[in-house]
Amino acid sequence: MKAVGIVVEYNPFHNGHLYQVEQAKQATHADVVIAIMSASFLQRGEPAIVSKWFRTEMALSRGVDIVLELPYIYSTQKAETFANGAIAILKEVGVEYINFGSESGDVDSFNQLSDFMHEHKDEFDQLVKKHIKKGYSYPRATTAAFQDLHPASNMLSLTEPNNILGFHYIKAIRDQHASIKATTTLRKQAQYHDAFVTGHAIASATSIRKALMDKDINEISHVMPEETFSLLNEYQRSYQLLHTWEHYFNMLQYKILSTPLTELRSIYECEEGLEYRMKDLIKDSMSFTELMERFKTKRYTWTRLQRLLTHILTNTTKTEMEEACSTYKPPYIRLLGMTQNGRSYLNKTKSDREVPIITKFSKASGIQKQIEERVTNIYLSPLKKEHFIKEMKQEFSRSPIILNH
Amino acid sequence: MKAVGIVVEYNPFHNGHLYQVEQAKQATHADVVIAIMSASFLQRGEPAIVSKWFRTEMALSRGVDIVLELPYIYSTQKAETFANGAIAILKEVGVEYINFGSESGDVDSFNQLSDFMHEHKDEFDQLVKKHIKKGYSYPRATTAAFQDLHPASNMLSLTEPNNILGFHYIKAIRDQHASIKATTTLRKQAQYHDAFVTGHAIASATSIRKALMDKDINEISHVMPEETFSLLNEYQRSYQLLHTWEHYFNMLQYKILSTPLTELRSIYECEEGLEYRMKDLIKDSMSFTELMERFKTKRYTWTRLQRLLTHILTNTTKTEMEEACSTYKPPYIRLLGMTQNGRSYLNKTKSDREVPIITKFSKASGIQKQIEERVTNIYLSPLKKEHFIKEMKQEFSRSPIILNH
16 A cells, blocks of 8 residues: 655645645555644644644545644744654655645755755855844745855745745655655645635635634635534534634743743743743733734744744753654654554554554653643643543543544 | 831731731830731732732721731741741831730740740650651641640640741740740630631631632621721722632643643652642642642641642742741841831831831842742732733832821
């Protein structure tokens, strides 16, 4: 059996994702689609609107065969680390292909870019450092460094978010000596950052989340499969919230107020005196959004700062992250769900794997597990006490979701 | 001018307190009454129901001339440390007398007890250790040790809470070589732990708080001065809460879930593996009360464990507390409020004082200030954001309350 891997957040699963799953299968003639899905907190440094279990079910009901957890130590990271964590898992489960969405749609252009960057690596790193010194943010510095290298005019641009991720997948495959072939799907219509849902069947996840928070959920039913729609409704009905940063603002505020500066400084990604600004701003910010608007500087992107605040909320230190990410070889891989087709694949390929795929969290171990447990508990904290207690218990004992179709 | 000092929590100020203020003046013929009042968290390890400012106003409106803050480093402590902190302040402000309420009402019996305990100090300490080893709680061990010493049958009993405090005031005066004369007022009618408010004009603060939380505030108006009554109403109307532990339970839960065991162990009063029990119990406790009921053991009293949880909430470490309490000489004394009579006293005695009395918190410094600021911010956290922000700002800039009467 042949597998194609995809790296996803599904926050929530929508028609654009459905299109990608179909394209990935068509382009590779794969028998199974394996999604590596971020668990509780996402790359932009924010909580997933619904739990990983609900998002797993959305995926399985629409073409994904296996959902594996991308743990916190990789899910809330810059593109390079994020991609390396995901590729390490895909390598372990033996996928033949990876498919990713991109603004380009042409995989050759990614390979050319990868070769070009490989040749100019040292020069590029020097240029990035130079621009950072000028006070540029990291993404702006990499864009400027890239342009300084005078790439050919038809070279893929490293300024689009999905191109950057794609580039890092290919780089990670090369660095980890993985035998995974890359394919890409042209992203349809919606741009990643589009703010509003339109009449089209495809809308960005950002615009869908905005619509979910602001207005009637029924107004956006046309941009997602009915399973997503009904699962979102069910989550909201059962737990009476869709997770946003505002639900965690009281905890964040308490954390920053109660933690001495020296300790804040030990948190992952807390650099260059950001702890002073946080201590200062938290005292008179009415909401998370207000805090972020005031926290933002030229030097640091919104995303970078949101990730820092996520690490503060989850109390994740530099030492811990260094230990947990010291190798990209995962200590275990957690299975969140599968179809019968996915189950066959996992059974048939079992003997090829070095890393155990665990079906119960109680089988996890080591620092990755320790961090994941803490982060999950914090993610669940805004729920009502009875739900919170139940979900925390189930997290340890529950089996993966299995869909029979 | 002659001053009498009293050590108080006023949670809230009631007719029993009013009676004590009057008795303290009568017994000592003092011109001014100086109250050392706990700020935000109290000896039993719980938040004060209303802010120190409201409680200061209650006191000033009914006979107290000066209210000085007992900082957190002393207010949430066992009797011995609590008494030492309070006596150190009273010594600095030069009171001639201290008055305390007691179940005995006879100051000679305290002096006899103090002499007796001074003579049998080493023996007593040995006996306490022996009983602790057997698994007794600290208060139970001291009671048993006291009985082992075979005190005369008419000797004051060290089993009543206010006798214990009284004993420690007198011991602290002796240990600190303070020239303060002790007087005591027999507590009227209500027992410290009485659960219900009766028809009498005097009820325990415990029963008053219970009534405040459970029923209509009007039902207890007869047990407190009208100023207290109207200030309680005003607080509730303005801030929409009276502080209880339940308001802090989410923060406590988040703190315990997000903090590694090694770090919990560094918190003041966290001993003998209590961190494991907390981590375990917090996962499925629906409320603070439920947590406490399950946390309670033979070995530790309710009060002792509530104090531990307060230190966890305020993130107060052993190292910090050791540094802050290394000497009972306060680095500064904070004035919360005074009458004109109180102001005259402070002006006249200014040249006698070594320790500065500060009128603005921005003048405070050192580790005591650092802890107090953090604790105050956490105490204010359950308020609505707009109140929280305002109160945190005012805490730094506001002047003491001055009552002209």
